[in-house]
Amino acid sequence: MDPVWIIAVIIWAFLIAYIITWIISGLIGAPWVPTDIETINKMLVMADVKPGEVLYDLGSGDGRVIMEAARKFQARSVGVELNPIMVLWASLKIASSGLIGKAKVVWSNFFSADLRKADVITLYLLQTTNERLEPKLKKELKPGSRVVSHVFTFKDWIPVKADTQSQIYLYIA
Numbered sequence: 001m002d003p004v005w006i007i008a009v010i011i012w013a014f015l016i017a018y019i020i021t022w023i024i025s026g027l028i029g030a031p032w033v034p035t036d037i038e039t040i041n042k043m044l045v046m047a048d049v050k051p052g053e054v055l056y057d058l059g060s061g062d063g064r065v066i067m068e069a070a071r072k073f074q075a076r077s078v079g080v081e082l083n084p085i086m087v088l089w090a091s092l093k094i095a096s097s098g099l100i101g102k103a104k105v106v107w108s109n110f111f112s113a114d115l116r117k118a119d120v121i122t123l124y125l126l127q128t129t130n131e132r133l134e135p136k137l138k139k140e141l142k143p144g145s146r147v148v149s150h151v152f153t154f155k156d157w158i159p160v161k162a163d164t165q166s167q168i169y170l171y172i173a
């Protein structure tokens with residue numbers, strides 16, 4: 001077979017796999033739509049992330065939140081991501097940025113992730129997904145842990161702080 005055809009087939013297979021996993025992640029929790037870096041920094045400042053704290057980004061996409069938290073706030077960051085292509089991409093970004101040991105991504109469904117060690121949780125999901133996560137967060141998080149959500153809120157949880165312009169909401173467990 002012509003090598004050009006082989007490369008074209010690989011690219012198409014990758015694209016189709018990406019589209020399928022994007023749709024599946026969207027149906028299970030939220031599709032990948034990245035948060036801009038300025039908003040990420042506002043979220044991390046609002047959550048008052050301190051050096052050495054454990055931060056989980058639930059649905060970590062390309063890893064930008066955990067990388068920013070590790071790099072600028074010296075947090076020990078963990079991304080939980082369902083889409084294996086995003087896990088691979090984020091892991092490559094972490095390795096090429098010299099953040100191995102400071103930030104990592106686990107390939108997992110956040111509905112079954114163990115969040116008991118988290119000091120800070122960051123979210124950018126969907127309203128229905130936040131509401132489905134609410135009982136788990138309230139049950140598992142240590143008292144005083146901070147949850148900062150971009151755009152979406154919770155049903156029975158009142159934010160202690162809100163930046164309505166940037167749509168960032170802070171909750172305390």
Ligand SMILES: C[S@@+](CC[C@H](N)C(=O)[O-])C[C@H]1O[C@@H](n2cnc3c(N)ncnc32)[C@H](O)[C@@H]1O
Pocket residue numbers: 025026028029030031032033034035057058059060061062064065080081082083086108109110111123124125
């Ligand atoms: C809107 S994106 C947010 C990405 C990143 N947190 C950011 O702010 O740039 C949501 C991410 O959640 C992932 N996701 C959706 N459902 C999930 C689940 N049940 N478990 C883990 N990740 C999930 C998607 O694949 C996607 O990457």
